[in-house]
Amino acid sequence: MQDDDETTVLWLPPESTYAIGNDLFGDWTHELRVAKRGQLRVTHGDDPYSIFLFANDDGSFRGWYVNLERSRRRTETSFDYEDDLLDVWVALEAEPELLDEDELDEAVAHGFVSAERAEEIRATAERVLAEPPWPTGWEDWRPEPGWQEPTLPPGWDRLKS
Numbered sequence: 001m002q003d004d005d006e007t008t009v010l011w012l013p014p015e016s017t018y019a020i021g022n023d024l025f026g027d028w029t030h031e032l033r034v035a036k037r038g039q040l041r042v043t044h045g046d047d048p049y050s051i052f053l054f055a056n057d058d059g060s061f062r063g064w065y066v067n068l069e070r071s072r073r074r075t076e077t078s079f080d081y082e083d084d085l086l087d088v089w090v091a092l093e094a095e096p097e098l099l100d101e102d103e104l105d106e107a108v109a110h111g112f113v114s115a116e117r118a119e120e121i122r123a124t125a126e127r128v129l130a131e132p133p134w135p136t137g138w139e140d141w142r143p144e145p146g147w148q149e150p151t152l153p154p155g156w157d158r159l160k161s
Contacts, residue, residue: 009138010041025110042136046071048124051133059142063091064134068124084121088128096129
């Protein structure tokens with residue numbers, strides 16, 4: 001949708017396939033999933049989060065999901081995002097909810113995240129709650145009728161250095 005030095009906006013239509021890591025504290029791999037609802041992902045500069053805009057089944061705007069993460073990394077075929085576990089969900093006309101604090105605590109307990117890094121992640125969540133990055137200006141956007149569903153390009157699953 002948009003990709004420049006300031007902002008990247010990616011569209012994931014309903015029923016499209018995407019890859020996500022699984023088995024958080026075991027043998028990490030990825031699995032393919034199918035998006036149930038459409039969503040936009042808005043990332044500004046080097047912000048340590050992306051904002052997902054979710055739609056209801058009828059296409060109306062549902063809410064914002066702020067995914068805390070390390071700054072995105074551009075590859076030849078895609079963008080890589082490393083999740084920081086904590087998230088913020090804001091349903092339309094509702095108060096924000098901090099999600100997955102238990103996952104961050106478990107990651108610290110298993111040694112996947114240091115206590116110091118966990119505090120940095122929590123501080124980012126507090127900044128997001130204190131200075132909300134929503135609305136984004138993309139809440140009323142709808143895809144043009146007939147747009148093709150994107151597919152994962154060849155080589156998407158191979159790490160590049």
